[in-house]
Amino acid sequence: MTEQGIGARVLRKEDKRFITGKGRYTDDIRNERQAYAAFVRSPHAHAKVTGIDSAEAEKMDGVIAVLNGKQLTGDGIGNLICGWAVNSKDGSPMNMGAWSALATDKVRYVGDAVVLVVAETQAAARAAAEAVVVDYEELPAVVHAVDALKDGAPQVHENAPGNLIFDWGIGEEAAVDKALSGAAHVTELEIVNNRLSPNPMEPRSAIATYDEAEDHYTLYTTSQNPHVARLVLSAFYQVAPEHKLRVIAPDVGGGFGSKIYIYPEEIACLWASMKTKRSVKWTSSRSEAFLTDAHGRDHVSTARIGFDENNRIVGLKVDTVANLGAYMSLFSSAVPTYLYATLLSGQYDIANIYCNVRTVYTNTAPVDAYRGAGRPEACFLVERIMETAARELGVDPSELRRANFIKAFPHQTPVIMTYDAGDFAANLDQALEAADYKGFPARREEAAKRGKLRGIGLASYIEACGIAPSAAVGSLGAGVGLWESAEVRVNPVGTIEVLTGSHSHGQGHETTFAQVVAERFGLPIENIQIVHGDTDKVQFGMGTYGSRSGPVGLSAIVKALDKVEAKVKKIAAHVLEVSEDDLVVENGEVKVAGTDRAMAWHEVGLAAYTAHNLPAGMEPGLKEGAFYDPENFTFPAGTYVCEVEVDPETGETKIIQFVASDDFGTIINPMIVEGQVHGGIAQGVGQAMLETVVYDEEGQLLSASYMDYTMPRADNVPSFVIHHHSTKSPSNPLGMKGCGEAGAIGTPPAVINAITDAIGNNDLQMPATPPRVWAALQAASTKIAAE
């Protein structure tokens, strides 16, 4: 390890602009003659649009245009699509309902965009939006997925009878049924995975500018994947051809999945900029963000797990109903299927698994990937049912886990995944040791003396990251390949620009990626610039989500570095008149191994560009590109321990300690990785104890502000204890696994296992708010009294 290389806690290069107020987020940008957009949104969860009267709005001061869905579709703008085709068990294709960027004849959730107003100021646009009169014929609404499947439920889309999008299954049902019927013990659990709002602190924003002379569009947008945005906007929505559309995602203030997707607002602003010949800017209010940013989770599941007489798992059967909201968002179909059910084996050797998933339309905001995306739902189910089973079997939950851990790799699960590396017991031991698990009974006793209920809970999570081999996801229905690209440009003076298709919206790529280059050539990271987020600069990229920037994005960079090094050696070998096999690149030099003969790095760079003395037939210049397609998913895993104290008088729960032991494979910058885990844990605590999206029965969103939706604040979480025990991933050159989502995956079950341990009642759903905890405690006391 060098001072700035792999494994070093290098302070972030990108911080200076953020701590001095010089960050450049989309809403900070203002073009010449900037016009502003505001959307008229449906106040109803389900209604026919019977008329739109824009006359008053059009007359108002500063109004440039009032545009509706009929005009939009009339101009040939296509519907939004889901880009991952998932078939039902019977082979029939998923029932995807039409989604126009501006609703034409029907609205399907509160917040559905109907009309776009463009005006000279934001205030004028918003005022005019208020003046647009939309006539609605209200229809009955349905908000819960289970209700939507019932006979007679309101129909959200005509082409999805019974609101069923698909009825999908994975695994061998008959084998699981047989295993469970022969089991010595079966544990059953009903689980609700609560709906969440991602809430990156920067609201979504878009600035679309049409250049009439060039017939060219530029879109600044809050995106995690600007190239995917451009592809989808071009190929599917017919907004502009790909070579006539530049998409720039500048500084982006957090994403957590919600900024993967292309939303109606981006489409509408691009179209409106062409209609009005003005640059059109829209920035979401927080209320609009709650209404329209894709939500996460929202599963209702029942699960049965069977054990033999030696407490070994013999089978797991799961039935899940997943709410996808009013429209199918871009990757919504993959989340409750291939990103969820494929992880139901957890860290355990389970011969038989079957999972049935029904996805359902409701009159709520679209649901798609949110930090963890399917894997938190799988982990919560597996780790809650393991803990529950341990309690029923009367064995220590850590020992039940240990006895069932997968110990040999590679391991083929019955649900597609091939786990390639791990040491689950090592992470468990590290977490238990750090949490002083053995000392817990004494702490429980001490708390009881103070009138408090102390509980401890574990979660041993596994996830699949670095998504994913293109051919594999293609065979599962993905509409895209999930490789990554990189280009390394060595300048004549030896400084380096690295162009990457990954996108940083808080992850610190400008530092981490530079560390890898610095280590490779022995150069200072100051000499390395990471370029990302602009389709005119970076040729193509698949973006950042699914903890893929390390295992996939950096692997592409490493491949390009390999090519650069090969050419550098050829040049130096020619100049120094030695064999390239005798050369090593280190400390900023290309030198003959074991001698003091060398060329400085910048001398090689200059030689490549002066081209005065290159090997015969070699092209001048020093620039190499690479595409990296993963061989497999990567499998971060670990164990989390949460210890809580409950006040039995109020149900108020305090986290006393939270310990994580993660296996992320190779870690480039431990400081940044720890930060990722901290943030993930806080979001996991949010899901477990604080956050939930609430619609009333009419489909009105009740949790549409920070007054109503409880975000984790500084006093809701403790300081965290973070440990690592790593095994390298064999699937990529650096051995990385990804670290962005683990915290959000492992935390909710650890927290709920701890609270249910404290209160002695396993029947507790998220978020475990004080009233719920108090009620569960009372129910447990009543039950004990009755017995």
Next chain:
Amino acid sequence: MTEVSMTVNGKAARASVPDNTLLVDFLREHLRLTGTHVGCDTSQCGACVVHVNGRAVKSCTTLAASAEGAEVTTIEGLANGELHPMQAAFKENHGLQCGFCTPGMIMSATDMVARYQAAGKELTEEAIRHELEGNICRCTGYHNIVRAIQDGAAKMAAG
């Protein structure tokens, strides 16, 4: 329209603005000081915190007109040639990720430390977490923000 004049980061600022112009819009749109952010519409998230006459306020719920004659400091005005100790502490303790809440966090933190130091009170971890109630961060889990404020407080006391 209302004439407003104030001192922002040591420079005189004057403009004629609609009566209902918020201080944050005056800063961002009229003065183009875009370091102050808007993260919500209910005065909860604290991304918009600036100092008005030395006190931390949420500029998203302050009328520009109510800051008439005031001394306003934004994140852009905090560094004086070199980074303010609290800015340095946020960098050195990895107290930021996406950076969006960071200006408000730093402005709240400097105000918090100044108040506690003036009152001779100890700024414990518990106190920092309590004081941060008006600032939401979605990235860091607050762990390193707390460390940064502890470090920044020590640096401010030493400086």
